[in-house]
Amino acid sequence: MKTLPRKLRYGMIGGGRGAFIGAVHRMAAALDGHIELAAGCFSADPAKSRASGADLHLDSARVYAGYAEMALREAARPPAERLDFVSIVTRNNTHLPIATAFLNAGFNIICEKPATLTLAEARTLRDLVRRTGKVFALAHNYTGYPMVKEARAAVRAGRLGRILKVVVEYPQGYAAAAAAAAAAAAADSRERDGAAAPISSWRADPAVAGASNCMADIGTHAANLARYITGLDLDALCADLAAFAGGALDDDGNCLLRFKGGARGILYASQISNGEENNLVIRVYGAKASLEWRQEHPNELIFKAADRPMQTWRRGNTYLSPEARQAARLPFGHPEAFIEAFANLYRSAAQAIADEVFGRKPPRAGYDFPTIDDGVRGMAFIETVVKSSRSRAKWTKLPQA
Numbered sequence: 001m002k003t004l005p006r007k008l009r010y011g012m013i014g015g016g017r018g019a020f021i022g023a024v025h026r027m028a029a030a031l032d033g034h035i036e037l038a039a040g041c042f043s044a045d046p047a048k049s050r051a052s053g054a055d056l057h058l059d060s061a062r063v064y065a066g067y068a069e070m071a072l073r074e075a076a077r078p079p080a081e082r083l084d085f086v087s088i089v090t091r092n093n094t095h096l097p098i099a100t101a102f103l104n105a106g107f108n109i110i111c112e113k114p115a116t117l118t119l120a121e122a123r124t125l126r127d128l129v130r131r132t133g134k135v136f137a138l139a140h141n142y143t144g145y146p147m148v149k150e151a152r153a154a155v156r157a158g159r160l161g162r163i164l165k166v167v168v169e170y171p172q173g174y175a176a177a178a179a180a181a182a183a184a185a186a187a188d189s190r191e192r193d194g195a196a197a198p199i200s201s202w203r204a205d206p207a208v209a210g211a212s213n214c215m216a217d218i219g220t221h222a223a224n225l226a227r228y229i230t231g232l233d234l235d236a237l238c239a240d241l242a243a244f245a246g247g248a249l250d251d252d253g254n255c256l257l258r259f260k261g262g263a264r265g266i267l268y269a270s271q272i273s274n275g276e277e278n279n280l281v282i283r284v285y286g287a288k289a290s291l292e293w294r295q296e297h298p299n300e301l302i303f304k305a306a307d308r309p310m311q312t313w314r315r316g317n318t319y320l321s322p323e324a325r326q327a328a329r330l331p332f333g334h335p336e337a338f339i340e341a342f343a344n345l346y347r348s349a350a351q352a353i354a355d356e357v358f359g360r361k362p363p364r365a366g367y368d369f370p371t372i373d374d375g376v377r378g379m380a381f382i383e384t385v386v387k388s389s390r391s392r393a394k395w396t397k398l399p400q401a
Helices: 020-030 046-055 067-075 092-104 119-132 146-156 176-188 214-230 322-326 338-357 372-390
Strands: 008-014 035-041 085-089 108-111 136-138 163-171 234-242 252-259 264-270 281-286 289-294 300-305 308-314
Touching: 008 020, 008 067, 008 338, 020 035, 020 085, 020 338, 035 046, 035 067, 067 092, 085 092, 092 108, 092 119, 108 338, 119 372, 136 338, 136 372, 146 214, 146 281, 146 289, 146 300, 146 322, 146 338, 163 214, 163 252, 214 234, 214 252, 214 264, 214 281, 214 372, 234 372, 252 372
Parallel strands: 008 035, 008 085, 085 108, 108 136, 163 264
Antiparallel strands: 163 281, 234 252, 252 264, 281 289, 289 300, 300 308
């Protein structure tokens, strides 16, 4: 990362007491010492926002009861105090109004995924990002792993040959108990204690989460990872979604994929795969060789070819690509994982934000982080999966992003 004249200042919307992902964002932002938290509206509950600000030792004058007030008051601060960007870690249905308020106030954005509630909203947000010229980074954090970057470099270098097939899966098991309770209640044809609550989360509420739960939450990560590594865009898909826990939205889904250019694929995402934790896996099969990466073993990338033994490439070694080496912080043999990968996203976005703030030209090669364009693709994926699952047609084309 280029030398900065000072630390970048940011504010956070959401992520207050008890929030998992807000704390992850703060750890990732702080890891390299280039970014500092200066303000926030940490909850829609003003008292919780104030308490969260106190927990983080922030100036109480910069802890707000509402995001609109925060955008106006922070924009009015002198340049020596003004925020350089904001991090949005709130629920899906709030992303567009919050991002709109801060973009219009002149702030750069790092936002949780999915980008918005609907595809139409994502396109509206993309138009605003382009009009304001501000940086917008989307938190597809799995692209930050060094060995994911090595996989992409190998594909770009032609080491796999023409890509023929992509298999990506993201099983979790946290909703399996709710699914079992729902099934038991249905079998007995009567309510049982606890059976009526499929997923005790806002992600099961269509008004808050949107058209999908599982596919919007983790399926989009799988789809984004496939595109990031292979560079291939989806053309059409055939999807089957289920709500085993009895909710209004899916908690499991299977998709057949067709990519532009002819490659085929399979994507499976689930929250009811009993015993699974966070087992994101991708396999990319080419005409020459194939790759396999597992998020639960992120420091390794498996390379397979028909004419030689299977190889395991490990993070931190000099035989890796410059992209993978630059994304590593520790020498080989010292494991790196989730927070470091998330921090790589923040570091890349911070470079773009710093160039915007300090009036520097962007690098010729561009920046390596997911953008609003990825957000639009993600929403197109979600809406097409839902449409396909409801349809009797075998294949459903993705809309133009």
